[in-house]
Amino acid sequence: MTAEPAPEDAVPVPRSRSERTAGSRLLILDAAVACLVEDGYAGASTLAVQARAGVSRGRLLHHFPSRAELLVAAAEHLATTQLEEVRRRAAALMDDEPTGRERVDRAIDLMWTTFQEPPFWAAMELWTAARTDPALRAALRGEERRLRAAIAAVADGIWGPEIVGAPLYADLTELLFTSMRGVALVYAFDDRPAATDPHLALWKRLAARMLPLDSQG
Known part of the structure; x- marks a missing residue:
C-alpha cells in the first residue's frame, strides 16, 4: 500500500484570485496603519505605505x-480590529456580572x-488633517x-441592558x-500615567448622579 504523503510534502493549494486580492489589500492596510500610528499623517504618504x-x-x-x-480605510480597519478586542476584554471584565456602581466604574475604566x-x-491624526484637506474630510x-x-453597539454591551435602558444613558x-477625547489629547505631550488621571473619579461621580444605580443593586 502506498504511504500517505507527509504534511510537509503536500503540494500547497494555489490561492484564488479573490484571495490574492484580499490578501494584498490587507497587506496594504496593515502597512498604512503602521505608517499612520508610527509616523503620523505627514509620514503616511502613499510612497511610504507602498514601500512598507x-x-x-x-x-x-x-x-x-x-x-x-x-x-481612512486603514483607520477603519484598525478600529474594527480593536473593537473586537474591546469586546473580548469587556466579556472578561464583566464575567462575574457586576451590577450598579461596580459595573459603571469598570465600564468607565x-x-x-x-x-x-x-x-x-x-x-486624531486624520481628524486634525481633515480640517484643511477637503478630500480627506469627505x-x-x-x-x-x-x-x-x-x-x-460595543459600548451598550459593556454597560449592560439595565444601564442602557436608563433615561439619561445616551446623554451620559x-x-x-x-x-474623554478632549482629556486624552493632553497625553500627546504629557507622559504621566493615564490610569491616575483625576478625571476618572469625576466621570464616575457624574455617572453615579445621572444613572439610577440604587435601583440596580
Whole structure:
C-alpha cells in the first residue's frame, strides 16, 4: 500500500484570485496603519505605505486610488480590529456580572483605556488633517458615522441592558466620549500615567448622579 504523503510534502493549494486580492489589500492596510500610528499623517504618504507593504504602485492604486481613501480605510480597519478586542476584554471584565456602581466604574475604566490606544491616535491624526484637506474630510465623514454606530453597539454591551435602558444613558455616554477625547489629547505631550488621571473619579461621580444605580443593586 502506498504511504500517505507527509504534511510537509503536500503540494500547497494555489490561492484564488479573490484571495490574492484580499490578501494584498490587507497587506496594504496593515502597512498604512503602521505608517499612520508610527509616523503620523505627514509620514503616511502613499510612497511610504507602498514601500512598507512591498507592493507595486499599480497594485496600491488599484485598491486605493487616493491617499485619503487609503488612510481612512486603514483607520477603519484598525478600529474594527480593536473593537473586537474591546469586546473580548469587556466579556472578561464583566464575567462575574457586576451590577450598579461596580459595573459603571469598570465600564468607565475600560472606556478610558481605549483613548490611549493606537486607533484613537490614528483617528486624531486624520481628524486634525481633515480640517484643511477637503478630500480627506469627505472620505472621513461617512466612515466616521459607520464607526460611531459600531462603537455605540460595543459600548451598550459593556454597560449592560439595565444601564442602557436608563433615561439619561445616551446623554451620559455622549458626555463621557467627548470629555474623554478632549482629556486624552493632553497625553500627546504629557507622559504621566493615564490610569491616575483625576478625571476618572469625576466621570464616575457624574455617572453615579445621572444613572439610577440604587435601583440596580
